[in-house]
Amino acid sequence: MNTRVASIAAIPATMLLLTACGGGDGDDGGAVTLEFQSLSDQPAAIEATEQIVESWNQDHPDVQVEIVPAGWDGVYDKLITQFNGGAAPDIIHYEAAGIVPFAVDGYLADLSDLMSDAMRVDIPSGILDSVTVDGQVVAYPTELQSYVVFANRGLLEDAGVRVPEGETMTWEELREISQATTSGDQYGLGWGLSSPTAAFMSMAPAFGGTFFDGAGSDAGLIMEEGEMALPELVGEMAHDDESVQPVSLTQAGSDVLASFYAEDIAMTVQGSFQAANIEADAPEGLDWVVLPPLEGPAGPWQAANPQTLSVNVDSEHIEESAEFLEYFASTDNLAELNEADALIPATESAREIMGTSLAEEPGWEAILESADHLESSPFLFVDAYPQWKDTVATPAYQRFLAEEIDADELREELQTGWDEITQ
């Protein structure tokens, strides 16, 4: 009951407690211990991470790495309190879109001089850009996700649809297939859009949407045709065509997979990493494929938002941490980790290894191909983006998808919310 009674005392009290807890570093007997807060949440990826850490620990008795598992849910809030309380771990796992505000605040160590030249060359420049703030490299990019369409081949063929096989497929094609496979209780498409902002932001480049102009604290929001195209398209598919499963629009992506397994939906848009889950959980006999990358009027582009590993600037062992990151992101380790997570490695060399070793596996070819269409995106460098995403954009998009507001009201809500935050 204490939590309830605390009310207003909670905020400063939390700060007091956090300050009190901070500062303890496991530093005994000469050996250095690095805390590594890892967000890996898929069993195979957790195992891969543990293996990498274990082999490092065996080779480096003086620098021991200890994994502190954490979850993706609420990690932004967690990091804010950790940093403010001085209790942040040495090595921080997150994503480019979320870590940049912390870098701007000065919480992250500058890794520019600690990252080896070989590594720097190996990372495509667009991806390295996404972790560079004010000319400083603030993180090692590790894994990339793209949004792909998983399809149930049987249901498509039953509806007389030829499974697309080209280099890319257009959104119009997706819409047509979705209509063709909708009948009775069965919907063409299921899309877990309970937190729609990330998906809409990441896929906007295909429609020429950039959302932001400028960077840092001076950035301005753009809400034009390219930015509005995707939500409007999803709205039309859901409410005019009625080919999108309505429940799925309020669910998380992983919940929608249940409908995909039950053959209630013929296709589902998901992060590429779900390939690992589908392979493990799909009922026997479910013949699934990854459709070619989606192409909009501006091309098949998606925003790259790599997962990142950064070093806490207040860590007593910044150099050792960077050495560990160098090892963690080395070609073999990265290939192993990304295979376990069904994600796309951030380095060219790891991607090459996976291209040859996984040529036979279902879905992988399309997933790796989609990586060619990932580009750095302005929203990563906008200070107010994480705030705007959680407090303005997500509720507004939810309202739009539930037909509470129309496209014009959505545009206005996003814009006024932005003005209120940045005023």
Next chain:
Amino acid sequence: MRTLSSKDPTKGGRTSSPGGPPTGRRTPGHRRPRPGGMARNRRREAAALVMPSLLPILVLSVAPLVMGVALAFTDARLVRSPDYELVGFENFTKLFDNGFFWESFRIGMVWAVSVTLLQLVAAMGLALLLNSGLRLQGLTRVLALIPWAMPPVVVAIMWQMIYSPNAGPLNAVLDGVGLPGDINWLGDFTTALPAVIVVGVWVGMPQTTVTLLAGLQQIPDELHEAASMDGASAWRRFVDVTLPSLRPIIASITSLNFIWNFNSFSLVYVLTEGGPGGRTMLPMLFTYLEAFKNRNIGYAAAMGVVLVTVVVLLLALYLWSQFRQDDKGKVR
């Protein structure tokens, strides 16, 4: 508030010291004409005895509270090198124009009032049932406590499963009896708040039930016997015997419940995170977002101050009206 200050010993002592004998009879020690060395010693002793319990309160409750109130008058942000300055009432004037905040305040009032009322009604029924001398009473009384023993996060996850639109038992049951079984309880704009309120009632029922049950057991059986001798029906006995005897308990548990419910956070945070589209955005959630997502702790502290002030005012009004009724009842 009123009752507290009227029972305050120092106040009572001071005003009555030149006065008449009635107060003197109650506190003979304080009536000595001069304090003298012994009384001073005793006062020191009392202070020494109070300190151990006063210190934690000062450090853990009063200091943070004062800090929180002070923060509300600054532009503090949760950043690495915070340099903030006093801004006077700017946060409050900004808050006054913040439509989102007042909308969440409205939702908070709907939530707190309906959860508190439903809790009272449901817990009253349950308490009467548990007090009626049915078989296995000991077991059922323990069972009624179970929701209390569960952490709010576990409760929320459990109800998330119950409400799940395509695999939840609730929809399966509805489907089984021929009702629409595809309601998206937590995702739909119309059902989200009621669905969350039901969980709030469920989780808060045990402490209300236990308190009311304790009150019911205090009512002397003779009163009920006398009433039934006079030919009062069960309903009349409830209205004219049980309810008046329970009034002070109802007043206190309702006000406590109201505070708890208005300030509740974890349950709704896990169930809906304030969604869909802000439909279940309770004021505490809103304040949390402002503090830990938007990092404006000064502004968030101002929200806290406003919320506490409003709750205190509402409660003062409620308790005042309750006790006024009480006084009237005594005169009659």
